[in-house]
Amino acid sequence: DVKVTQSSRYLVKRTGEKVFLECVQDMDHENMFWYRQDPGLGLRLIYFSYDVKMKEKGDIPEGYSVSREKKERFSLILESASTNQTSMYLCASRERTSYEQYFGPGTRLTVT
């Protein structure tokens, strides 16, 4: 079974703090994704990566950056957290030749 893990299930941070969210997958998948999910807005893609050190902006990259130094690990960084970044953050991965994405358990981030 594909296993995608995320570093925290719940996180509370203060406005202006730098926040790191980590995602690790154990299936040697090339592609990894970061989404946020908000009521009524669905899943929105923040960034994705199709290889080590490679990244592409998704639909809402503003205020975020990412890092992929190893194939199994994809990190999302909030450089200066703001209250409008309070959300559920979901990591996903998939093989290059398949479009079936597998999600981690999610991190519910609250910025106060």
Place this chain on the structure above:
Amino acid sequence: QKEVEQNSGPLSVPEGAIASLNCTYSDRVSQSFFWYRQYSGKSPELIMSIYSNGDKEDGRFTAQLNKASQYVSLLIRDSQPSDSATYLCAVFSGGYQKVTFGTGTKLQVIP
């Protein structure tokens, strides 16, 4: 902007009935279609994939695809209270290289 549309619901069905969930998409070149189930407070779980026109069955679930009408559906037979969740439709369009998700339909199965 590629779009995937679903009725937000809630769709309420009695236990044992067939639940029918529908999804339309705007990009004619869409190639791959997926259904995810998401329980409240949990992450989406892939339950069905369909790539060609027609029906695909897996246990109590049947996915139906009609590319001419740009329509994909999920049927759940013998619905159980444990099927109560939000169901997300997702579409992969090769030219766009990303999976686009609908906002989901909330299903409630009434015992």
